[in-house]
Amino acid sequence: MSPPAAETQRQEVRRKEETRTGYTYEEYKHSAEWLLSKTEHRPTVAIVCGSGLGGLGELLKDQVAFNYSDIPNFPHSTVPGHAGRLIFGNLNGKPCVCMQGRFHAYEGYPLWKVTFPIRVFHLIGVETVILTNAAGGLNQDYKVGDIMVIMDHINMPGFAGQNPLTGPNEERFGPRFPAMSDAYEKGLRKLALAVGEELGFSEKIREGVYCSLGGPNFETIAECRFLNSLGADAVGMSTVPEVIVARHCGLRVLGMSLITNKAVMDYNSEATANHEEVLQAGKDSAKFLEKLVSRLLQRIELNNNVF
Template sequence: MSPPATKTQKQEFRLKKEETRTGYTYEEYKQTADWLLSKTKHRPTLAIICGSGLGALGELLKDQVAFNYSDIPNFPHSTVPGHAGRLIFGNLNGKPYVCMQGRFHSYEGYPLWKVTFPIRVFHLIGVKTLIVTNAAGGLNKDYKVGDIMIIIDHINMPGFASQNPLIGPNEDRFGPRFPPMSDAYDKELRKLILAAGEELNLSEKMREGVYCSIGGPNFETIAESRLLRSLGADAVGMSTVPEVIVARHCGLRVLGMSLITNEVVMDYNCKTTANHEEVLQAGKDSAKLLEKLVTLLLQHYEKSNNLF
């Protein structure tokens, strides 16, 4: 008879079992959704995901009920500086919303089905619309630090290497096996955000472009940056696309916004390099501007319920 497994061996077994999984079960998503619904009376139909340095958006909400990610059943933990790691329920202008202060990334060591876990939970608690924000490097030479790019389309570079959050058995209760992505970013929502920018006299800072997602955590080489630009990408970052794919699989409407926090280096004679501190500072500098834009957007959203 073999001796009983030690605590360390049991932990190693659990880790190996985790590595062989291709996703959460429907029951695990439901467990988390039910837990959240039992802890708050807020019933949001719109969710916001805040990117690096943009967590201040969550502070817009009043009558907050906030949870640390570490306290939520099945939730991963955020490990990136500039990501607070809190889920906030609250009201704005009398309407309920939920906001993620910080997201998850594959470069933190999480498989994409973990990175995107909150999206399906949002779907189960009644969310119909998702706003995703990120900090991104500007590939388009016309873009300047502080510009806000409304995402019209994306390029999923990890997807070319079969890194996709929908890999594994399809859960038909969430969506179809082969969801289309040609309409990933909602046209009506894009019109609303552009109208809000015009009202705030931000038209010169507002852009519409293509976001390219890479794996990270290193920033791009000059050759890689030139390649991405030649493919039609206007901005590049390390997030957002997996969340959008799962949101569309669930039938959520999506608005994506990139805050241009640095100009991507594409000249071998350039002496500057990208760094995360620069990204966080640019996010901090533009936080108030983005707060005003999102606040006005939500006012338009509330008046346009027939669209949603």
């Protein structure tokens, strides 16, 4: 193929990609079947690791790992602190699949790509999703290193029409208008708080409201004050689109935020947020989160009953 013809073909591919509104059901199914053909693991729990929290994936036994770039239709992770691997294995006897790194709208991906793995997980048999993230603490009682069990969220991009369910609805996944009032299952939240206390971390574990923004810039002081006045306890740039798609599929959801920095709320402060701080805080507190998730899985039965 001549250079001009090759460039024309590339432009046509880009044009078609830009005008798409989502994957087809067949594309989700193809990715799911490809993964199931490459491993004997049949996970019922999926874990999504936030910035600096990829160590959760290393806890899995009998690992079978795939680079995102090798999986059909999978986007590629471009953010430091996100390894870009999908790991199958067992954790405390539970078959799991773990995303070491997620996708974000600020990377240039449409939300239907950001949330692609969640529907694939549904098709391979996952029933419960544990989503973790690094977040800034808006609640002034929160300290760096705290874990916030997410009880609810505020979807700021959603107010502007940015929603992963935009476009034709695929009834094989879920209804046109899914409810979100019960997005974070009460039983799983209660269990996470109880396990935190059992581990002796009652001073570090919280329950609160997570607010999702588009990023990639960190928030202004005025924005932090505004979000806090709305009732948000922590703020970040992920998780909510995945939660929406997971609930659309009927998956149970547990969300947890590691407070990696305190949001700047004072105009006299010299502090500024930065991603290196986020990664370091994640590294320092990762062991606590790993213990929490590991103990949680001991208590989540394969039929999704919680004890």
